[in-house]
Amino acid sequence: MGRWRRTASGERRTPRIAGAAVMALAALLFAPAAGVRGDPLPPLPGPAPQGRPQGFSARIENQRCETCHEDIAAEWRASLHRQAFTDRVFQRSYAIEPLPFCRGCHAPEADPAHHPDADAQAVGVGCVTCHLVAGEVVSARGRDARGGAHAVRGDARLSTDEGCARCHQFDFPRAPGVPMQDTVAEHRSGRFAERPCRDCHMPLVQGISGRPHRDHRFSVVGDPAVLRSAIDASASRSGANAVEVSARVVAAGHAVPTGDMFRRLEVRASAVDAKGAIVAAATPVILERRFSVRPIEGGIERVPAGDTRLPASGAPRVLRLVFPAAIDGLAVRWEVVYQRMGAAMGAAFGVDPAADEVVLAAGTLGARPVVGRPAPAPVP
Incomplete structure (x- = not known):
């Protein structure tokens, strides 16, 4: 049944049954996937208006x-997406500049004019913001309506x-x-450009149904473990009165x-005596985007003036x-600290930046023998 057959004219043909099977298989292989259509895709999720x-x-x-999506909903409710508008730091900033531009991303389900x-x-940024676009339910993978569940329009761009x-x-x-x-541009020029954002910020987790799904907590600044995994740092002494800290991106x-232009890293070090008392503090080094400000009609304009952050290249x-x-004669404690903003900006916003600090890396350098000079007296 599965062999070629020859007609009276000598022409070779596929057996009828085998030929039908080939056609059926081709139909399965080349049929559009569930939820995928040939008409134009709806717009990607974005700021208001929706x-x-x-x-x-x-x-x-x-x-x-x-x-219906209980486990995903529980994750989203604990996320910064849910708190996009209600976050206390955003609220302090918004009180100073209540602009439509801000509302567009932080309250995308409202008219930004109001x-x-x-x-x-x-x-905030809800389920509907990303998955209900132009009247259609969309996801990276589509499916047809079945068992009382709605259809899902497939849009592979959502996974990129x-x-x-x-x-x-x-x-x-x-x-x-x-x-x-500039986060997306940084990613596209970095070492992990071939890996989508979701690999780190939406890892696969086990759902209550037993099936894996993408985590909708969108782990980022609210997850110290994620922040700490992003960099690697080490330190060594440099001369009689300095230390050098080498830091680089390893998993971001x-x-x-x-993200937000006020975020920064503060690298600091303290010299301590044998009892752990701080004797002296080094001048901290700040890694951040820097801007100059110039007045323009109706407000101010920020002009980039430098970028000392750890680059995506891993350098x-x-x-x-x-x-x-x-x-000399003193141990040195050093640390690399993540901050949402510096002290001056915190004072302007009425928030305490120290409340959100996360130590990303830290260590202690042992005391080095004193050579011909006394150690400084402890700080009073």
């Missing part, structure tokens, strides 16, 4: 998602950095071409820190921390 129909309630529609209503504030770019890569509103957040696909930065006097 083009919602009149009477649309982000809270009610979001609750419909949460009812202060968001309570529902849009509570949802394109799905994140509209909210995590944008310019200053008054300076087109000058990135306010972008510069560290990235190390060697940072020299200098003490006011020789530190």
Whole structure:
């Protein structure tokens, strides 16, 4: 049955049954996947306005998602996406500059021309923001409606950095071409450009159904373990009154820190005596994006003035921390600390930056023998 057969004219043909099987297999192989259509894809998730129909309630529609997707909903409720508008630090900043530009990303389910209503504030960046676009439920993988469940439009772009770019890569509103957040561009030029954002920020986890799904907590600044895994650092003495700290990115696909322009790393060191008392402190070194400010009509404009962060390439930065006097005979404690902002910005926003600090790397250098000079007296 599975062999070639020859016609009266000598022509070779596939057996009818085998030929039918080949055609059926081809139909399966080349048929469009469930949820995939040939018409244009809807827009990717992004800032407001979302083009919602009149009477649309982000809270009610979001609750419909949460009812069935319980485990994912629980993760999202603990995420910074959910807190996009209600986050206390954002609220302090927003109180100073309550701009439509800010509302577009932080309250994408509201009209950015107006202060968001309570529902849009509570949802923040919700299920509906990424998965209900132009009236269709979308996900990286599509499926047809079955068993009472709705259909899902497949859009593979959601599994790439394109799905994140509209909210995590944008310019200053008054300076087109000058990135306010440059995370996606950093990723595309880094060592891990072939790995999508979700590999780190949405790892596969086990759901209550027993099936794996992408974690919707979007681990980032709220997860110290993720932050600590991003860099590697070591230290050594440099002369009689300094230490050098070498730091580099090892497990992040972008510069560290990235995102909000106020985020920074502070590298600091203290000389301590045998009892652990601090004797002297080195001048800290700050790794950050730097901007100059110039007045323009209707406000100010920030102009990039430097970038000392750890680059996405993984190239190390060697940072020299200098003490006011020789530190021979004293041990040195050093650390690399993540901060959402510095003290001056914290004072302007009315927040305590120290409350959100995360130590990413730390160590102690043993005391070096004193050679012909006394150690400094302890700090009073």
